Amino acid sequence: xxxxxxxxxxxxxxxxxxxxxxxxxxxxxxxxxxxxxxxxxxxxxxxxxxxxxxxxxxxxxxxxxxxxxxxxxxxxxxxxxxxxxxxxxxxxxxxxxxxxxxxxxxxxxxxxxxxxxxxxxxxxxxxxxxxxxxxxxxxxxxxxxxxxxxxxxxxxxxx
Numbered sequence: 001x002x003x004x005x006x007x008x009x010x011x012x013x014x015x016x017x018x019x020x021x022x023x024x025x026x027x028x029x030x031x032x033x034x035x036x037x038x039x040x041x042x043x044x045x046x047x048x049x050x051x052x053x054x055x056x057x058x059x060x061x062x063x064x065x066x067x068x069x070x071x072x073x074x075x076x077x078x079x080x081x082x083x084x085x086x087x088x089x090x091x092x093x094x095x096x097x098x099x100x101x102x103x104x105x106x107x108x109x110x111x112x113x114x115x116x117x118x119x120x121x122x123x124x125x126x127x128x129x130x131x132x133x134x135x136x137x138x139x140x141x142x143x144x145x146x147x148x149x150x151x152x153x154x155x156x157x158x159x
Contacts, residue, residue, distance in 0.1 A: 012067060020051060035054060039051075046104030047101055048108075050064050051063040051065065058115040059118070065121075065123070083096060084096045134150045
């Protein structure tokens with residue numbers, strides 16, 4: 001496959017997101033007790049809006065899906081500096097991806113509608129060493145999460 005056009009890359013990204021959404025819906029069909037609701041592109045959750053899952057006990061998972069249309073994407077690392085990059089805007093720097101996601105998560109927490117709120121990033125790219133240094137892995141589930149203690153001690157130069 002050749003290089004994708006801008007439109008082709010966007011379309012491929014939506015397909016990647018749709019496939020994840022379909023997997024969630026299949027999980028819900030197989031285990032109807034697992035979720036109270038599932039939503040897609042839900043504006044109520046700001047920048048964490050791609051796939052939303054809520055359990056009967058009001059545990060919320062906000063999934064942000066990012067896809068790279070570059071053929072070698074699985075070998076292109078997502079770095080901490082990329083997640084923290086603030087692009088120039090007309091009125092000054094725009095918020096970084098991590099800032100936007102954190103604000104969306106925090107705003108949802110402050111609503112106090114849910115018993116627990118977890119945000120996750122799904123991508124077809126790998127994490128860079130600088131990002132992996134800040135992550136802990138759950139031995140039971142394999143889930144990778146940002147470790148607040150590591151962020152405070154190891155990443156201060158990049159924040």
